[in-house]
Ligand SMILES: Nc1ncnc2c1ncn2[C@@H]1O[C@H](COP(=O)(O)OP(=O)(O)OP(=O)(O)O)[C@@H](O)[C@H]1O
């Protein structure tokens with residue numbers, strides 16, 4: 001290392017040059033600025049949007065779920081005897097599935113729906129009834145705030161008990177405490193043993209509660225629906241959900257489960273698997289497309305800016321030929337001249353991208369603010385934006401700097 | 417006495433076949449250490465071309481040139497830059513100061529290229545400005561100085577790395593006669609201190625103040641008076 005502080009001097013010289021030609025410098029920095037702002041802004045907006053969506057899914061009990069639902073095996077024509085003899089999705093399917101990979105599965109929930117007339121002293125409505133079992137409550141982001149959840153004996157025996165969401169509680173017991181009261185669902189009188197906490201999620205600030213429908217829940221043991229509300233001797237289910245936090249194990253499990261269910265169902269594919277995480281990944285990869293678009297527009301701005309820069313630099317070089325000649329005459333080598341021009345261009349790029357980062361953050365702040373979602377800027381977005389600007393700044397600085405360094409000192413000095 | 421400049425058969429041809437200009441057509445010149453030489457000749461005779469070659473700004477088309485013991489022909493651009501930096505100091509008619517750099521920085525620049533440290537650079541620049549009599553202008557920009565003062569800065573800059581050879585191409589050409597005489601006085605002083613000087617001029621009265629006159633015409637040495 002030389003101790004002459006040559007780098008510092010170059011930086012100082014570059015700064016003087018930039019300051020002395022403010023108009024030209026601003027013009028040159030503009031391309032960088034816009035490119036950086038568009039990459040960072042775009043990334044931040046899509047990151048913020050995606051993060052908000054992830055928050056919503058976490059609030060719904062997580063993404064690590066595989067849903068199994070019945071599906072009509074027959075599309076056209078009359079069902080075959082085999083198809084008709086099939087029993088659909090049953091408890092055995094749930095327990096069988098659980099047995100496949102007991103260590104990977106962190107919970108199984110069962111659902112059996114029914115529609116029924118629900119009657120209390122204050123209300124009389126036709127409502128959807130959720131028969132639930134297994135780990136339904138935690139797996140779906142519900143929480144019992146008052147009273148208790150269903151016990152094993154409740155679910156085993158099909159006890160006539162119910163847990164209400166806030167809307168349901170408000171509808172059927174507007175006057176007061178629903179806990180301990182009795183409700184009639186169809187012909188079955190049930191006792192309110194618990195109340196769910198209110199579920200609230202607004203994607204954007206000020207929007208309506210997107211989870212309002214979740215507060216309408218009227219939950220009873222799935223076995224109660226199966227035995228006393230549907231008259232279904234086969235105890236069929238409408239949905240089985242497996243929780244598998246290890247997303248790597250998900251694919252293998254889905255395959256095994258599908259084989260097992262097919263065997264259980266006389267080789268009829270009368271069920272449908274829905275890998276929630278995979279669905280989210282697909283949604284996220286849609287976000288990736290936007291990222292690529294933002295990236296591309298940023299790169300285009302940088303390339304456009306770069307080309308403009310080369311032009312400005314080349315025009316500026318004409319004015320500076322004499323200066324280069326003088327420097328060469330007093331001993332600057334071509335390499336030194338090259339470094340000087342590069343330093344200038346890179347300093348300009350650095351300043352331009354700093355301004356661009358600020359503009360990008362400001363821009364995405366305004367957009368996310370107007371969308372009503374919190375702004376979320378990742379370090380990766382900064383790195384992308386800055387890295388691209390630096391790369392293109394460097395690339396487009398090379399030619400003018402090389403040109404300048406190749407001037408012959410004699411010609412440069414004679415230049416008028 | 418050792419020679420600073422020694423050339424043999426220097427030629428310079430600008431352009432190619434059809435439009436070729438033979439600016440120099442065989443210059444044999446020797447300048448000893450400590451000499452003060454005036455180079456005279458009519459316009460277009462090749463004075464500036466010779467200066468450029470002697471100062472390693474340009475290479476001759478043919479011939480050999482030895483500067484302070486270094487063979488110049490065949491050197492790379494980087495090596496030439498180094499020789500210009502260490503061995504040669506230029507003073508131009510049009511000063512050629514960097515307009516955006518302070519006076520002190522202008523003088524420091526050759527030392528920066530030579531790798532001299534910041535502090536020493538500054539000290540030496542101030543000492544040189546003192547020597548040429550404008551120490552008080554160190555932090556001014558060249559644009560604020562008179563022509564004579566600017567030329568003094570140029571002289572200080574030329575002396576920065578204690579060169580073996582000072583080359584001046586019509587250094588008084590843009591100055592009025594009084595300031596021109598002052599700058600010339602400065603050159604004579606430098607000569608007395610032992611510097612080797614080569615000065616290009618049109619003016620016979622200026623040439624007369626040198627201890628030796630060399631005249632070129634049409635790219636050839638026509639008169640070589642007072643050679644050592
Ligand atoms: N780069 C060049 N390309 C072509 N011809 C050149 C170039 N430089 C100089 N010449 C020609 O070479 C000849 C010598 O030029 P030079 O500048 O050395 O003359 P000079 O003696 O310094 O003249 P002046 O007294 O007017 O400064 C001239 O005919 C000039 O036109």
Ligand SMILES: [Mg+2]
Nearest residue numbers: 463464465585
């Ligand atoms: Mg000339």
